[in-house]
Amino acid sequence: MLVSAVLLFGIGLAGADDNFVRSTQDPQILPVYAIGASNGSFAKVNGRLFEIDGRTGYFAGTNAWWLGHLTRNEDVDVAMQQIADASVARTKTKYKIVRVWGFGDVNKPTNPDAADPYRVWYQLINGTGAAFINYGSDGLQRLDYVVHRAEQLGLKLVLPFVNEWPDWGGREVAYAPACSFEPTWYEDAGCQAVYRAYVRVLVTRYRASPAVFSWQLCNEPRCSQCDVSVIAAWAAGVSAYIKSLDPLHMVSLGDEGWFGPSSGFSNPNGSNYAYEANDGVDFVTNLKIPTLDYGVFHLYPSWWSYPYEWGNLWIQQHDDAGAKANKPVILEEYGSPERGNHTRVLAPWLDTIVKSGLAADQVWQFGPANLSANSADFGDEFTVCYNSSEFALLGTKHAQDMLDKGV
Numbered sequence: 001m002l003v004s005a006v007l008l009f010g011i012g013l014a015g016a017d018d019n020f021v022r023s024t025q026d027p028q029i030l031p032v033y034a035i036g037a038s039n040g041s042f043a044k045v046n047g048r049l050f051e052i053d054g055r056t057g058y059f060a061g062t063n064a065w066w067l068g069h070l071t072r073n074e075d076v077d078v079a080m081q082q083i084a085d086a087s088v089a090r091t092k093t094k095y096k097i098v099r100v101w102g103f104g105d106v107n108k109p110t111n112p113d114a115a116d117p118y119r120v121w122y123q124l125i126n127g128t129g130a131a132f133i134n135y136g137s138d139g140l141q142r143l144d145y146v147v148h149r150a151e152q153l154g155l156k157l158v159l160p161f162v163n164e165w166p167d168w169g170g171r172e173v174a175y176a177p178a179c180s181f182e183p184t185w186y187e188d189a190g191c192q193a194v195y196r197a198y199v200r201v202l203v204t205r206y207r208a209s210p211a212v213f214s215w216q217l218c219n220e221p222r223c224s225q226c227d228v229s230v231i232a233a234w235a236a237g238v239s240a241y242i243k244s245l246d247p248l249h250m251v252s253l254g255d256e257g258w259f260g261p262s263s264g265f266s267n268p269n270g271s272n273y274a275y276e277a278n279d280g281v282d283f284v285t286n287l288k289i290p291t292l293d294y295g296v297f298h299l300y301p302s303w304w305s306y307p308y309e310w311g312n313l314w315i316q317q318h319d320d321a322g323a324k325a326n327k328p329v330i331l332e333e334y335g336s337p338e339r340g341n342h343t344r345v346l347a348p349w350l351d352t353i354v355k356s357g358l359a360a361d362q363v364w365q366f367g368p369a370n371l372s373a374n375s376a377d378f379g380d381e382f383t384v385c386y387n388s389s390e391f392a393l394l395g396t397k398h399a400q401d402m403l404d405k406g407v
Contacts, residue, residue, distance in 0.1 A: 020136030021124075024197035028205060029135035033148035036208030042248050043156050043213050045293050048328050049359045049407065052096060052156060053210075057407055060399035061097030061156075061362040063333060066378035068100055068143040069117030069168070070371075076145055079368035082386045084153040094399040095155075097213050099332060099362055100146060102159030102202055104139075105169025107177065112138065116373040123169075123198055129178035131194045133201055140205070147211050156213035158332070158362075159206070160254050161199050164220040171195075171218065184223055186234040196241060207246040214250035214293065215242050221255055222279030228260055231280045232289065239291035250293035252330075257283045257297020257318055265317045273304060274314070283318065287325045294327055294359070299334035299349070308336070308345045312352045319356040328359035335364040335382030342382075343390045350398045354405065361402075363394065 020029060046056045062083060070076050083095050104122040112119065120142050124132045134140060150157050166173045171185050179191040186192075199215075206212050217238050223230050239251045259265045259275045260282035266275050287295045297318045301308050315331060322329035331353060336345035346363070353361050367385035368375055379385075384394050 020139060021132050021134055024123075024131045024133055024194075024201060028133070028201065031144040031148075031205070032141060033144045035144065035147055035151075035206060036210070038151035038210055040151060040154060040210035042210050043250065045250065045328055048322060048326060048357060050294075050328055052213075053154065058358075058402040058405040059096040059360040060402040061095050061099070061360060062366040062395075063099040063362055063364045064366045064368075065099065065101040066117045067098070067146045068102070069104060069120040069378070070373055071116055071119055071138060071142065072372060073145055075116070075368075075371045075373050076142075076149060078371055079366075080146070080149050080153055080155065082368055083366060084155050094403060095366075095395070096399075097156050097158065097330075097360055097362055098150070098366075099158040099160070099216075100143075101163070101168060101219070102143065102216075103162050103169050103198075105162070105174035107174055109134075110138070115377060117378050123174075125174055125177050125194060127177050129190060129194070131178070131197060133198075144205075147206055147209050150211035151209060155211065157211050158213050158216050158252065159202065160216040160219045161202065162195060162218050164218060164222055184226060184230060186221075186223060186226075186230050196238070199238065199242060200245060203242055203245045207249065212249050214252045215246070216252045216254040218254050220298065221253065222281065224279055226280030228277050228280055228282040228285050231255075232282070232285050235286055235292060236289045239289060243291050251291060252294055252296050253286055253289075253292055254296060254332075255281045255283070255286060255298075257281075257295070257314075259283055259317070259321075260285065263321070265321070267306075267310065267313070270307075270310070271305065274306070284321055284325075287321060287327055295322055295325070295329045296332040297329070299331060302337050309348075311345075311349050315349060315352045315356060315358065319358050323357060329357075331358055331361040333362065333364040337381040339381045339383075340388070340390075342384055343393055346384075346394050350394065350401075354398075354401050366395075 043052045049056050106121045106124050110119050110121050120138050162171045175191050178194040179188050235253050242251050258278040258281040260277035263284040299311050318329050336342045364382050367379050367383040369387040
């Protein structure tokens with residue numbers, strides 16, 4: 001008998017379609033869309049660069065966290081075609097790598113009448129700490145379709161398993177019923193049992209797909225007042241576990257890229273906030289983990305109280321760290337809150353990226369056009385909109401500049 005059949009009633013799943021909800025301990029309900037059916041190859045590391053579908057080079061990409069939380073296939077089609085430069089595109093986008101949330105954690109089912117992107121949920125952790133997967137039309141079927149379409153369009157997806165922040169779950173919020181946080185979420189046996197069970201569900205579900213660029217451990221992991229060894233040990237253990245399930249896909253951490261005091265990097269002209277191993281993260285330490293295939297970092301000077309010009313140094317320093325470790329590095333989130341005028345801030349950074357050895361970059365975030373869903377519900381002040389005049393430079397031209405770089 002399915003574990004779900006025993007546990008479904010009386011534990012907070014009222015309102016969910018129990019025909020599509022199963023415990024993480026149960027066999028999965030298979031995808032309704034073909035996964036792993038395309039002829040594409042798996043992305044992989046080649047020196048300090050990536051090989052994607054037989055081409056080694058430099059690539060540009062974006063973040064579209066909300067793709068798996070759209071309930072209509074038609075909206076997913078439109079947005080992904082705009083990202084990939086398919087037949088409907090009016091400009092040549094040529095993005096290749098897209099970061100999409102692989103999580104949607106709740107403690108009770110969402111409102112089935114909610115608008116996108118608030119209706120979809122993937123995992124429910126109830127008051128007893130038991131975890132369930134929603135395989136229905138407002139659950140993993142939505143991520144299934146994104147992976148399916150990415151295969152058809154030749155896009156590569158970065159899929160984080162959990163969020164540091166409370167949006168769409170959050171490791172300290174949605175996981176709380178399963179945790180004692182002793183001494184931290186990263187070291188707590190209950191937290192990690194639920195987390196690894198969810199990792200196993202996604203990895204085994206999509207490991208045959210060439211659309212997966214990398215599995216990502218967490219979006220912006222932090223550990224307040226922790227030594228850097230806590231996150232480093234957790235990242236080493238989980239990434240090794242993922243490699244045991246799927247040795248063919250890459251794995252990344254998802255951190256913001258803080259440097260530690262012993263990293264050899266500093267800010268000669270001001271604050272060292274980003275160089276003090278903030279919240280237990282040290283980019284150099286984590287880059288040494290052999291089961292993490294590449295390094296990532298983020299760039300938000302407006303949030304971190306740095307001048308925008310400092311972003312160029314931040315880019316150069318992470319490139320230098322990648323060169324020392326002989327690993328690829330991606331600037332996987334960056335943005336300016338100057339809505340409608342992102343070019344002033346981002347254009348100098350893009351010039352620095354193109355001149356650097358960074359293997360790829362992914363702007364935060366892509367703003368689609370002509371969806372039935374209200375894109376304002378999942379956009380923000382950092383969004384670079386597809387139908388805007390600035391997209392021609394920040395999206396189209398930059399993607400082409402990266403592709404044109406010599407190897």
